[in-house]
Amino acid sequence: MIILTNQLAQNIVDKMMNVIPYNVNIMNNEGIIIGSGDKNRIGQLHQGAVKAIIEDRLIAIHEISGGAKPGVNMPIYLNNNIMGVIGISGDPMIVEAFASIVKVTAELLINQEYAFNEKRVRERMKEEFLYQWTYNENSDANFIRMAEVLHIDLNLKRTAVIINSNGKDIKDKLNKFLHVDEYILRINLNKVLIIMKSNINLQKRILNIYDTLENVSKIGVGSDEDILSKSVQQALRAIEIVEKLGIDRAICNYGDLAFIDSITNTLDKEKFYSLINKLKDEGKGLDLIDTLIAYIIHNGETTTVANELHIHRNSLNYRLNKIKNITGKNPRNLVDLLEIFSACILYKLN
The missing domain is CATH 1.10.10.2840 (PucR C-terminal helix-turn-helix domain)
Known part of the structure; x- marks a missing residue:
């Protein structure tokens, strides 16, 4: 579950106070003020918030008591869990009219932050998985489990395609060429890997990438391998062979160069x-x-x-x-x- 940080709390407070003429406080799930229009109150325990958490309801305070000023305090939720409390200072009879809109807005902002963080974490997990998939030959139980979590089908036939380019935004441009169940990973400053599905249209799609995009100098294409890392190494080797031998070829299919590569090993x-x-x-x-x-x-x-x-x-x-x-x-x-x-x-x- 996302933690209600001081920064997030203060951001919510600032947004609320732009639209209502009353001081707003946000307390964490222990009742500590972590965001406020009155910066001097940050870090104080708010008894009204503690009571709102314990009783799981809106609490109106009519007199100053236990670090709480007159106003209303409402629990705020994420996925039915209390994240903290939002309070509006002022005459409860007046500020309670703002309570619902402030509560809904705060929860919306928290949900947006949660969704953003969840997406960021998932993208980081995906990138780490793609690195493992690219360089490791062995698929252990953790690797297979992670593929399932990320909804990546390891049984599909795929081919590694390496794009040589000095374009800074090449990765973003390549995304539009991807189909479902295909992935992209930058492996260094000048090389981007596309994990593409192997089918009869593959060569046509690769040619389209080369013809459409600028700043693409070479494209290395591996063979259709059960172990993706082998296809990746083949795609990289295809580019290396063409460049070192000075062969005038932009699309470098390893299958066409495998004989030359075998010479160096035998x-x-x-x-x-x-x-x-x-x-x-x-x-x-x-x-x-x-x-x-x-x-x-x-x-x-x-x-x-x-x-x-x-x-x-x-x-x-x-x-x-x-x-x-x-x-x-x-x-x-x-x-x-x-x-x-x-x-x-x-x-x-x-």
Whole structure:
């Protein structure tokens, strides 16, 4: 249950005294004055409030007694529980006419504050849950129970989508693209995670996000995984691969890049590093590694590759021959090209 704080009590008092010409006091559920038009009375015990709490009814006071001045005192409630007492100072025969409106208004303000706090607490719980869902692979009993409290269906198939953006209000803008049972979480200054439902419309929706919003540089899309954290890591890795290899692609689907990622986890790194070291040591100033990557990304189309690298086709041919002479691997041979490209991947992604 919400606590009737001094700040909330004083806010209510100030609002009431803007509309009625009498002093207003608010006492907590122990009868202590915690808000008043007369600041000198704050902290005093109000016997009329104590009596109103005990008897659970309006109490009229006609003479000064026990820290109480003439007026009326009414219990105020939240969810049928007494939160405190609101009092109006003055002749009870006169101020009682204001009693009902003051009581209703005070309870309305308390209910609004309670609803706001409850929403804030629930949002904080939800954000903490989303962080756990994003980074933890194990779903224990507490995690499942929290999902039930937040009405999050863990059985729905979902895909992690990472939005790379430097827009300060990108999270608010992304909310309009969410469907029911989808969630959004900022994971750092430049990345926002959307937990989206997996269906045949997913790619179309992602393309719509990219086409509609400004300041979106890359979108990483994980695979449809039973464990969401795996999909999140895939979406992040997809963006990393595209950026490190210089691939000209805005929407980065991990499924399209999984083979490249697997190379970094399965090959004998030391064997392939020797090829890279030769290219670095003997091909200084020629950017042979970037030449290889561009060559395979553009399917060996020499004109396109030369344009991409801003060099003449003859210069490109010179570089390819240089690669062959240094490594003993011919980039124009598919088997050799696969081997030296794998070496470049290991170099760029590790």
